[in-house]
Amino acid sequence: MQIEVIINDKAMALRVGKAEFLADALRRYGFCSVRKGCDTTCCGLCSVWIDGQPTLSCAVLAIRVDGKTVTTLEGVAAEAEAFAKVLAAEGAEQCGFCSPGFIMTVLAMKRELTAPSDEEIIHYLTGNLCRCTGYMGQLRAVKTYLGVAKDA
Amino acid sequence: MRNVSKSVPKTDALPLALGKPVYTEDLADANALVVKILRSPHAFARIKQIDASKALKLEGVACVLTHNDVPDVRFTLAGQSYPEPSPYDRLVLDPIVRYVGDEVAIVAAVDEKTAVKAMKLIKVDYEVYQAVLDFEKAAGAASIIHPESDLHCNFDIGMKQMENVVSTHKTEVGDVEAVLAECAVVVEETYHTQAQAHAMMETYRAFSHLDHTGRLVVVSSTQIPFHVRRQLARALQIPASRIRVIKPRIGGGFGGKQTGVVEMFCAIVTLKTGKAAKIVYDRKETFGCTTSRHAMKLTVRLGADLEGYIRAVDIQGLSDTGAYGEHASTVFAVVGDKTLPLYNKTKAVRFYGQVVYTNKMPAGALRGYGATQGGFALESAVNKLAVVLKVDPAELRLKNLIREGETSVTGKTINSSALDRCIITGKELIGWQEKYPTRKECGAGKVRGVGMAVTMQGSGIAGIDTAAAEIRWNDDGNYTLLIGSTDMGTGSDTILAQMAAEVLDAELDSIIVHAADTDVSPYDPGSYASSTTYVTGMAVVKAAQELKQKIMEQAALHLAADAADLVWEREEIRTLRGDKRIELISLANLLVSGRGKMQLSGTATHGSPVSPPPFIAGFAEVEVDLATGKVAVVEYVSVVDCGTVINPNLARIQVEGGTVQGIGMALTEDVRYDRRGMMQTNSFMQYKIPSRKDVGEIKVAFEASHEPTGPFGAKSVGEVVINTPPPAIAHAVYNATGVWITELPILPEKVWQAVQKKQGNEE
Numbered sequence A: 001m002q003i004e005v006i007i008n009d010k011a012m013a014l015r016v017g018k019a020e021f022l023a024d025a026l027r028r029y030g031f032c033s034v035r036k037g038c039d040t041t042c043c044g045l046c047s048v049w050i051d052g053q054p055t056l057s058c059a060v061l062a063i064r065v066d067g068k069t070v071t072t073l074e075g076v077a078a079e080a081e082a083f084a085k086v087l088a089a090e091g092a093e094q095c096g097f098c099s100p101g102f103i104m105t106v107l108a109m110k111r112e113l114t115a116p117s118d119e120e121i122i123h124y125l126t127g128n129l130c131r132c133t134g135y136m137g138q139l140r141a142v143k144t145y146l147g148v149a150k151d152a
Numbered sequence B: 001m002r003n004v005s006k007s008v009p010k011t012d013a014l015p016l017a018l019g020k021p022v023y024t025e026d027l028a029d030a031n032a033l034v035v036k037i038l039r040s041p042h043a044f045a046r047i048k049q050i051d052a053s054k055a056l057k058l059e060g061v062a063c064v065l066t067h068n069d070v071p072d073v074r075f076t077l078a079g080q081s082y083p084e085p086s087p088y089d090r091l092v093l094d095p096i097v098r099y100v101g102d103e104v105a106i107v108a109a110v111d112e113k114t115a116v117k118a119m120k121l122i123k124v125d126y127e128v129y130q131a132v133l134d135f136e137k138a139a140g141a142a143s144i145i146h147p148e149s150d151l152h153c154n155f156d157i158g159m160k161q162m163e164n165v166v167s168t169h170k171t172e173v174g175d176v177e178a179v180l181a182e183c184a185v186v187v188e189e190t191y192h193t194q195a196q197a198h199a200m201m202e203t204y205r206a207f208s209h210l211d212h213t214g215r216l217v218v219v220s221s222t223q224i225p226f227h228v229r230r231q232l233a234r235a236l237q238i239p240a241s242r243i244r245v246i247k248p249r250i251g252g253g254f255g256g257k258q259t260g261v262v263e264m265f266c267a268i269v270t271l272k273t274g275k276a277a278k279i280v281y282d283r284k285e286t287f288g289c290t291t292s293r294h295a296m297k298l299t300v301r302l303g304a305d306l307e308g309y310i311r312a313v314d315i316q317g318l319s320d321t322g323a324y325g326e327h328a329s330t331v332f333a334v335v336g337d338k339t340l341p342l343y344n345k346t347k348a349v350r351f352y353g354q355v356v357y358t359n360k361m362p363a364g365a366l367r368g369y370g371a372t373q374g375g376f377a378l379e380s381a382v383n384k385l386a387v388v389l390k391v392d393p394a395e396l397r398l399k400n401l402i403r404e405g406e407t408s409v410t411g412k413t414i415n416s417s418a419l420d421r422c423i424i425t426g427k428e429l430i431g432w433q434e435k436y437p438t439r440k441e442c443g444a445g446k447v448r449g450v451g452m453a454v455t456m457q458g459s460g461i462a463g464i465d466t467a468a469a470e471i472r473w474n475d476d477g478n479y480t481l482l483i484g485s486t487d488m489g490t491g492s493d494t495i496l497a498q499m500a501a502e503v504l505d506a507e508l509d510s511i512i513v514h515a516a517d518t519d520v521s522p523y524d525p526g527s528y529a530s531s532t533t534y535v536t537g538m539a540v541v542k543a544a545q546e547l548k549q550k551i552m553e554q555a556a557l558h559l560a561a562d563a564a565d566l567v568w569e570r571e572e573i574r575t576l577r578g579d580k581r582i583e584l585i586s587l588a589n590l591l592v593s594g595r596g597k598m599q600l601s602g603t604a605t606h607g608s609p610v611s612p613p614p615f616i617a618g619f620a621e622v623e624v625d626l627a628t629g630k631v632a633v634v635e636y637v638s639v640v641d642c643g644t645v646i647n648p649n650l651a652r653i654q655v656e657g658g659t660v661q662g663i664g665m666a667l668t669e670d671v672r673y674d675r676r677g678m679m680q681t682n683s684f685m686q687y688k689i690p691s692r693k694d695v696g697e698i699k700v701a702f703e704a705s706h707e708p709t710g711p712f713g714a715k716s717v718g719e720v721v722i723n724t725p726p727p728a729i730a731h732a733v734y735n736a737t738g739v740w741i742t743e744l745p746i747l748p749e750k751v752w753q754a755v756q757k758k759q760g761n762e763e
């Protein structure tokens, strides 16, 4: 069936399967920043925004976004790059497979929270797993990026 | 130094972070056939009959392959240099299935839906056998897991095939029993370490196609492209010259991708159909149908004299390799290799035992590779010894540890070690003086304690694995560094480029790194055994030195000067007096042109006769909730000696990441099966890797040493970092609660029960 979506500020008509999940549909249409790491809504790799809200696209049927706006990492490239540079400077960009979902959540958090504490940051990002970095470097990068690092 | 020991960002960091199409699945042909595997529902059975005719008739199905359609040659999927020490005990598809999830048929169709539909149409008749699930009962069990007559071992690894014993091993120096009998204090304990999953975020995947010359091209998320090529040649019975393996960016490996898992399935489909094919394992398959860490049971006996010198170390082990013997003997040997030399006041040491087959998912390589299991047992026993001797465990270690320049009783000479300083720094960072051994009451039924452990690993496989590197000087004065090692995300490509740039006094961005493609890259066994920085790094240094010398010679010719009179500084080469000079870029241009007729390159192969150990001291502070038994890590300190740190930021992340993986192993991660051999932990719901909330605060420090056999003094860092959390956390739990947990993971129910039991005894 066909759905009408605004993806990354562009109106698009997608042909999707009845039981197809948004993550798969987005990948099929070339939004390869969308990754999947689990089948059980545990890892956060597939995080995109639906109407501005960070959402697990592996758990949303594609037909459900008919008439909505979807934002993937490709749609916030400049902002993502600004954070990615901080992440890279920290050395906390490892295999990178978790990064798009992680960055989408970080950018959403930036919109939602002002001057969050460590606990608030950790809480906000808990759904985003990473097996490589051990999280500490990501936390340092987020704090630097948000300007809440002690020495920032 | 200009490039080495600098925290430069990874050269590929931005494209990775920004979700560019750089991973295997992103690169696959959109029209590739989708490959799916029909799997065994039984832990142990023989396929009496298999009928795929209905599936084959389904529209969109390209092929269905059963054990009747594949070559009849056994092989191993272990990523090891030829001749592999792992037994050749596999077929692409075997009429005997040996665990729930073992492969029964390969289906390829135009899309996933059709492939799944086709799988359901395959009829299989099984003769079900009695499965062997308890590895302590596997040796000599009535069921013989590998009864086949064509199983082959390249070496004598002590296999007793008809007894389900894959490998028997013994290392002994001195008379352990006699020394133990003389010891004033002997502690003995049996430890269990569980199967752990790699849980890298990118699951296993590969795709394949035939190129314009009809050669098989396999693109795979693998740590071992050259070994995969060899495996495919044998498994599919085609010449290796007809195969090309390409490794794009990898979404994590941790040793899992040191085993060839999926490549043969899509490759055989491409060979049979002539079409492009791709296979992507889902998370369930990745958990349930690949490999895990070898679960082990290790009984340790430590003997010490009254002055606190450890005189005897005796470890008896049993290891569970599951259905196939990948890495069975080698992981087991490492248990002894990385424990027996650690304490060097010993007079006798021994490590011995067996590895057995069971009807569970095979075990394989996983970061730490036996040192993790051995480290938990030995270090837990040392902590227990400290309690018996009533000494500070940090002091006990400082008194007994092998030191720089010493040779262990097993004959291992340590050229570099800062482990003593690692311990001292770690004590300061965790506040050992104030916190040990006092248990701290935190109110609400919570108590805190600290614990510690030290471990060692290796750097590369001594005398076996060799890596080659080639570096070309291009017409524009840039360099292309060709290597066959595989950056799994750790930044090894960047680190190797830093080394090349250092030798050539070049800017980092003038080094183009190409890895890995078996058609183009020089041979490298791949990235495992903590070898890339140390072994491949040395090959890069040598290749760059060779190129540098060639460039100097050419500069001398062009300047009509004596090469010995020349200095190379940044962008130019000039005579000492400075009267003649040539810019590198002009020289590069001249060389490839009609005048020079010379493409310069440096090539080197390096293999090390030694595998110098990196060391780590780990300190944990935990909080135990006595009402539930739940253990939370408050703080973890990892202090590492990896020789010279080539890139401090990247090394630090390695330490943090490995520490967290170790915390997972210590507290929550556990591959479990039910009574019928079905894996219960095949999703992230049941298999708990640490999240951000589970790790407390991690502090990292380095104590540099200088390893004379390593590039710029470097050793490895990737693996050693996972080893200390299990024993250090178990120790901290003891100091908080007074109970020793000897079986990993340290689950709340185990702590709670042990505490109850202890209180019962005290009342």
Ligand code: FES
Binding pocket: A035, A036, A037, A038, A039, A040, A041, A042, A043, A044, A045, A046, A047, A056, A057, A058, A059
């Ligand atoms: S893929 Fe894991 S949460 Fe969506």
Ligand code: FES
Binding pocket: A093, A094, A095, A096, A097, A098, A099, A129, A130, A131, A132, A133, B201, B251, B252, B489
């Ligand atoms: S960087 Fe590899 S999973 Fe996060």
